[in-house]
Amino acid sequence: MSEPNGKSGLNRRHFLASAAAATTAVSALSAPAVLAQGRPRVVVVGGGAGGATAARYIAKDSEGAIDVTLVEPSRAYYTCFFSNLYIGGFREYASIGHSYGDLAANHGVNVVHDWAVSVDRDARSVGLAGGGSLAYDRLILSPGIDFRDGSVPGWDLSQQNRMPHAYKAGSQTQLLKAQIEAMPEGGTYCMVAPSNPFRCPPGPYERISMVAHVLKQSNPTAKIIIVDPKEKFSKQGLFQEGWQRHYPGMIERIGPDFGGDKVEVRPDSMEVVVDGEAMKVDVCNVIPGQQAGRIAAIAGITNEAGWAPIVPHTMQSRSDENIHVLGDASQQGDMPKSGFSANSQAKSCAMAVRGALTGSSTFPPRYSNTCWSLIGTDDGVKVGASYEATDEKIAKVDGFISQTGESAELRKATYEESIGWYAAITGDMFS
């Protein structure tokens, strides 16, 4: 905790009030161009857990003092989190879809359904695919991920119908589910898992659990193969214990010890080649290596690895103080790339942006994350942590993780907690 020093005679409230007054005075002197224009403008690119939350909080908490525009191509947004549960048959497709109508109606967010295709950092404007541009005082980029070309030899986006990634939720998720349900008896589902870092570290392995859950009922002699370039993965002990209990003999993981780091795919013949040996498969779910959503690179704020480094206290880009980056696209330190993380970062960012543009009070951010995963019916597990901003990075403070051998009651309670979280975060994004 960062408490004001008692010896100074300042309590927290006085301290914040004086800090806010100081911020206002400094802003008025150093940035007259912003304040003189009247209503400051914020443009948010990307309407997921980071962008929708940031747009909503800035519009709601500034009570009309800031003009907020959200640029998002999709009219219906399907959450990547819980999309595995749809594959497993635990959620209806419609239940993971959301629209932006309430952001406009309840908070006055100007929602533009278009692609942001350029950023002019000197003129502070964002160009749209449909023509026209949006001027900003602060730009918030929350574009999620894009796939790295060549990370899985033989695969590119043109193959995504034959070998779906289903790692951006929507029609890809529906396609993968349909392919799994259409597998021949005793057929093989293969996942090519991504290298680090990637969106939702336990996501591929929760997906394996959900695919196994479906196949155990409909196609019990089917096989599941994970080709994985990584030595280890998130919640590994918990997943492996659960797979052995629920789906014995069904799942095989080929790690780097058996050549999982030397993989290529042949979409035309539906083959996966591991360390030179070809396997014929029926469904191939390729989750490629990842980088920040393309607009971050277009804006020129990404590093060599393809992610956008940020200042931990405010989520501002390290290379442009007028741009903030949220969620998966950011390189922030210890937080995993997750919807929960993006939502948490968005609230700190919203506070910082309001502070900078209207002089409202700010305080040191606290970040948090939890990733729940469902292994089988009522068998939920979780891992999470709280974080603080240091000068160097968002740093982990303390964490927790489910244990192997937990009771069925506890696992069920963990799953139910995740359902409550889903309702809460989607409300926090879209209501």
Place this chain on the structure above:
Amino acid sequence: MAEPTPRVKLPRSIEPGVPFTVKTRITHPMHTGERHDSEGALVPRRIINRFVVSYGGEVVISVNLEPAVSADPYIQFEMAVPASGLLEFQWFDDDGSVYSLQKQVEVG
């Protein structure tokens, strides 16, 4: 259940007479015969009980496995060969099945 899948990994290059590492694994639930299923019924014992590797017809290694061995048994060993030849791997299941895999070893 799905048919067990055997896998073997050899080094890319093997020199005559120089020891090299062989990694093997087979997907198998290795039911001990002591566990109960979700309905409370005893799951009958079914394990891989023997693993044999031969080279040109000569036994290199023969392993007896017991119920305490965990699922997907992984066995790694070192061997050396004088010349190119055929390595044959066999896993023997309690139910009478034998799963085999062959690898041509090219030295040089």
